[in-house]
Amino acid sequence: MPPAERGRANRSPLTVKQMQVPDSGSSGPSTDHAINPPEPFNLPCIRCGVCCTVYQVRISPGEAREIANSMDLDYWDWVGRYCDPRWSDTRSHLIRHDDHGCVFLDHSRREGSLCGIYRVRPLSCRDWAAGVFKPACQAGLKEIWHVGVDDSGQLQGSPESLADLQVFLNQL
Numbered sequence: 001m002p003p004a005e006r007g008r009a010n011r012s013p014l015t016v017k018q019m020q021v022p023d024s025g026s027s028g029p030s031t032d033h034a035i036n037p038p039e040p041f042n043l044p045c046i047r048c049g050v051c052c053t054v055y056q057v058r059i060s061p062g063e064a065r066e067i068a069n070s071m072d073l074d075y076w077d078w079v080g081r082y083c084d085p086r087w088s089d090t091r092s093h094l095i096r097h098d099d100h101g102c103v104f105l106d107h108s109r110r111e112g113s114l115c116g117i118y119r120v121r122p123l124s125c126r127d128w129a130a131g132v133f134k135p136a137c138q139a140g141l142k143e144i145w146h147v148g149v150d151d152s153g154q155l156q157g158s159p160e161s162l163a164d165l166q167v168f169l170n171q172l
């Protein structure tokens with residue numbers, strides 16, 4: 001999964017051309033697109049934090065120990081503070097959620113929602129990459145930027161919304 005700098009590995013230079021801003025004067029898909037459909041937009045993590053809000057992360061005891069050590073906490077003290085007591089599997093832990101999602105998600109940052117334990121975040125968070133077809137990322141695009149995604153993975157929105165998003169992406 002994403003934030004705190006999550007998404008950095010997925011960053012690449014982005015151009016307006018990649019955003020496939022729809023041509024309002026067009027009456028339908030061009031013949032060129034029909035033969036060669038455009039590549040889906042290469043969405044980097046926009047730090048919306050939706051994935052960390054909707055998914056609860058399961059971690060191994062080894063991961064729990066590494067995070068506890070990084071916070072200078074005793075293992076069981078850490079588990080008591082940050083893991084969900086309702087989780088019954090004794091071979092793993094479930095990171096606790098509060099009203100705003102994962103307890104380590106920091107919504108207060110000007111640059112977006114970031115992971116407070118990014119350097120030692122669990123494997124499943126490391127393996128998670130943003131993507132234009134992922135419902136969580138689509139929800140973030142919609143909620144923050146008022147931008148949708150069509151069936152071919154192109155961004156859809158008003159010219160103003162797309163331009164605002166482009167400015168943000170250029171800063172990543």
Ligand code: SF4
Nearest residue numbers: 002045046049051137
């Ligand atoms: S939902 Fe997607 S864009 Fe939003 S923080 Fe997660 S990976 Fe990043």
Ligand code: SF4
Nearest residue numbers: 002052102105115125
């Ligand atoms: S530990 Fe929590 S905040 Fe950090 S990336 Fe994973 S789910 Fe998100």
